[in-house]
Amino acid sequence: MRYFPLFLDLENKSVLVVGGGEVACRKVDSLLRAGAAVTIVSPSIEPLLQQFVDEGKCYWIQNFYSSDVVEDKYIQVWATTDNPSLNHQVHKDAKHRGILVNVVDDKPYCDFITPSMINRGRIQIAISSGGASPILVRNIREKFESILPQNLSLLADFGASKRNSIKQHLPNVDLRRKFWEMFLSRPDVEKAESREQLEALYQEQLDVPVDEMGECTWLEFGDDVELLSLKSMRYMQQAELVLAPEACPFEFVDLCRRDAEREVYNNPAELSHRLQEAKKEKLRVCVFIPKGSSEFALLIGEDTCLKSAD
Numbered sequence: 001m002r003y004f005p006l007f008l009d010l011e012n013k014s015v016l017v018v019g020g021g022e023v024a025c026r027k028v029d030s031l032l033r034a035g036a037a038v039t040i041v042s043p044s045i046e047p048l049l050q051q052f053v054d055e056g057k058c059y060w061i062q063n064f065y066s067s068d069v070v071e072d073k074y075i076q077v078w079a080t081t082d083n084p085s086l087n088h089q090v091h092k093d094a095k096h097r098g099i100l101v102n103v104v105d106d107k108p109y110c111d112f113i114t115p116s117m118i119n120r121g122r123i124q125i126a127i128s129s130g131g132a133s134p135i136l137v138r139n140i141r142e143k144f145e146s147i148l149p150q151n152l153s154l155l156a157d158f159g160a161s162k163r164n165s166i167k168q169h170l171p172n173v174d175l176r177r178k179f180w181e182m183f184l185s186r187p188d189v190e191k192a193e194s195r196e197q198l199e200a201l202y203q204e205q206l207d208v209p210v211d212e213m214g215e216c217t218w219l220e221f222g223d224d225v226e227l228l229s230l231k232s233m234r235y236m237q238q239a240e241l242v243l244a245p246e247a248c249p250f251e252f253v254d255l256c257r258r259d260a261e262r263e264v265y266n267n268p269a270e271l272s273h274r275l276q277e278a279k280k281e282k283l284r285v286c287v288f289i290p291k292g293s294s295e296f297a298l299l300i301g302e303d304t305c306l307k308s309a310d
Contacts, residue, residue: 121153
């Protein structure tokens, strides 16, 4: 992974864009949506940028670029002109002042790159190939757009509005997390079209006791991680503890909940001891075992065991 993914808070932060053409239009539009205080440097600008300037959304320095334009107040500099020599000079000036710089479509001169974005209000999904395959990224985005519900923005806003009130009903983080897992897994929540509908479902869910007991789910692994079922993925995302042998491919463990504790076991006896501890702690556990293995049958007992697809 060459590029570290992050979301940068640009609200009221100063950003410099060198260039006033079509490329600058796309970048300035995105920057303004993120709340940045944008300054454009160019002798002329496209009509869309002129509109932004006229509406007071950004500031235009109507002149040719010069090095003294790059000031320490800027946290980002974008070079968007069709003149490589000028863009490289902008890069040099920004680096001299320790400012992050992006020379559009010239990756060696980029401190950061911008991913393809899916926006659902507060929900943002960024997709990147590190600049290797923009068409592949576009195809992935199209798939996401087709399966993600349109009410994600509504759900995110509702969840944000309940961050304080839910604490009055459920005293600790684990209970609140389990409540939201139950709430968001409801089909009627996924189909809700208004805040009023969500509020009614929320109040209804508050009357349902939250299961504080732990559970253990056994998952078979093979050579192809894509054979995991959707049900397996759901348990993996709920797990608080993930146990796997050394032979389990990293791709399987990596798909589990990011903040879950992950441990390696070496034999059934060692695994049995760890599971006893986890049961006392009432943890949700996912255990990966080799496909077709029979040596864990006694340990599995009546637990849920999801077999790998052929």
